[in-house]
Amino acid sequence: MALDQQVIVSAAREILQQEGFDKLSLRKIADALGVQTPALYWHVRDRAQLYGLLAEQFLREVIAQTGLETTGRDWLISFGTALRDSHRINRDSARLVAFVQPSQTVEQEVANVILDHLEAGGMSRDLARIACSSMQAFTLGWSLFESNASVRPMMIGNLDSDAAFLLALTQLAEGLASVDLSFQQTNGTKPPPPDLFVG
Amino acid sequence: MALDQQVIVSAAREILQQEGFDKLSLRKIADALGVQTPALYWHVRDRAQLYGLLAEQFLREVIAQTGLETTGRDWLISFGTALRDSHRINRDSARLVAFVQPSQTVEQEVANVILDHLEAGGMSRDLARIACSSMQAFTLGWSLFESNASVRPMMIGNLDSDAAFLLALTQLAEGLASVDLSFQQTNGTKPPPPDLFVG
DNA sequence: CAATCACCTTAAGGGTATTAAGGAGAGGAC
DNA sequence: GTCCTCTCCTTAATACCCTTAAGGTGATTG
Numbered sequence: 169m170a171l172d173q174q175v176i177v178s179a180a181r182e183i184l185q186q187e188g189f190d191k192l193s194l195r196k197i198a199d200a201l202g203v204q205t206p207a208l209y210w211h212v213r214d215r216a217q218l219y220g221l222l223a224e225q226f227l228r229e230v231i232a233q234t235g236l237e238t239t240g241r242d243w244l245i246s247f248g249t250a251l252r253d254s255h256r257i258n259r260d261s262a263r264l265v266a267f268v269q270p271s272q273t274v275e276q277e278v279a280n281v282i283l284d285h286l287e288a289g290g291m292s293r294d295l296a297r298i299a300c301s302s303m304q305a306f307t308l309g310w311s312l313f314e315s316n317a318s319v320r321p322m323m324i325g326n327l328d329s330d331a332a333f334l335l336a337l338t339q340l341a342e343g344l345a346s347v348d349l350s351f352q353q354t355n356g357t358k359p360p361p362p363d364l365f366v367g
Numbered sequence: 368m369a370l371d372q373q374v375i376v377s378a379a380r381e382i383l384q385q386e387g388f389d390k391l392s393l394r395k396i397a398d399a400l401g402v403q404t405p406a407l408y409w410h411v412r413d414r415a416q417l418y419g420l421l422a423e424q425f426l427r428e429v430i431a432q433t434g435l436e437t438t439g440r441d442w443l444i445s446f447g448t449a450l451r452d453s454h455r456i457n458r459d460s461a462r463l464v465a466f467v468q469p470s471q472t473v474e475q476e477v478a479n480v481i482l483d484h485l486e487a488g489g490m491s492r493d494l495a496r497i498a499c500s501s502m503q504a505f506t507l508g509w510s511l512f513e514s515n516a517s518v519r520p521m522m523i524g525n526l527d528s529d530a531a532f533l534l535a536l537t538q539l540a541e542g543l544a545s546v547d548l549s550f551q552q553t554n555g556t557k558p559p560p561p562d563l564f565v566g
Numbered sequence: 567c568a569a570t571c572a573c574c575t576t577a578a579g580g581g582t583a584t585t586a587a588g589g590a591g592a593g594g595a596c
Numbered sequence: 597g598t599c600c601t602c603t604c605c606t607t608a609a610t611a612c613c614c615t616t617a618a619g620g621t622g623a624t625t626g
Contacts, residue, residue, distance in 0.1 A: 203605075204606055207605050
């Protein structure tokens with residue numbers, strides 16, 4: 169099998185899934201591919217870029233799996249749910265995302281896709297940015313907490329973790345969507361917050 | 368200066384603030400204290416415990432700085448704001464929290480303090496758990512995103528980051544508080560979510 | 567006074583990412 | 597066919613890192 173950036177990313181993903189983030193290393197990836205460690209550097213700048221590519225792949229899959237709901241509220245919930253499912257299925261992916269600096273161009277592309285979805289659902293682009301950031305932030309943080317064995321029992325207790333997540337996610341999505349409406353209708357129940365722009 | 372767990376934590380904190388999480392290491396801490404690296408192991412089990420103590424100190428300070436608002440909504444907002452301020456002031460503290468497994472006893476204690484606050488503000492203990500988890504998760508995730516140079520411009524754009532955070536935080540807090548009301552009044556606008564408990 | 571214990575040292579083992587330099591092979595130019 | 601070049605990988609080396617083992621020193625205590 170010819171060495172390739174995609175092949176390396178796949179091998180890394182396999183090891184991450186199998187052994188977790190702590191055990192992931194360039195050496196182990198190279199071993200799995202039957203190659204010496206420095207060979208990876210021909211296809212990948214460094215570890216940070218490799219992990220960034222991995223995170224990017226996860227995010228792309230989430231977007232592909234997110235439904236085509238029409239309203240902003242529903243899309244946000246679908247997006248958040250898909251994001252959390254990804255973090256649950258892909259071991260330590262939350263820790264990975266917390267660790268890496270994804271490539272800027274990719275993030276730009278992904279962001280545009282998301283923002284287009286939300287605009288199509290009737291959100292202003294500025295609020296869509298906030299909403300999208302919020303959903304990703306909330307889901308990432310929740311996944312990190314959830315995968316933390318010592319925090320989980322205190323915070324979740326004997327509650328159903330899925331239901332608790334969905335409850336909070338829904339509240340956040342509805343809250344953000346309601347701000348959007350107040351922007352558009354100008355007679356919403358909540359006034360828009362002041363000074364949302366810099367400068 | 369006699370070596371001590373607290374002294375070590377303080378030195379670690381200083382290096383974290385000065386050089387960031389990537390540059391933090393036991394060796395550097397030991398150097399700063401004028402001591403050999405293995406000396407640290409007399410006072411600290413391993414790196415994970417040391418970082419956990421650091422995260423614990425941050426969290427304690429946040430709780431101490433959180434106001435004594437009476438309503439659950441206000442307390443949550445105050446808590447979330449203090450948490451984010453801490454992450455902004457203390458460099459890479461979000462990445463640290465994402466990395467460590469804090470000690471269970473400490474988390475228990477802190478959780479109890481928080482939950483007592485929320486119960487005093489009129490929340491059910493179960494919803495307080497969810498609310499508290501949600502605020503910490505959201506703030507942690509937001510801080511991680513915000514400190515990520517390549518994600519920030521896409522997600523926040525030219526918006527005021529402070530205002531955007533506060534907007535989303537407020538929506539989340541109000542949403543969670545409203546669920547609480549519907550629990551207590553049993554005539555709220557939103558029905559309680561089904562199957563919140565496990566089993 | 568001797569023994570113990572706390573605390574730190576040096577020494578060593580094994581892990582990591584990364585760079586430098588060199589070799590083997592494919593492909594094209596002439 | 598020969599030579600050159602470029603791609604892709606190897607070996608070698610550097611410089612970190614965490615952690616454990618074993619040994620020494622000085623204060624404390626019986």
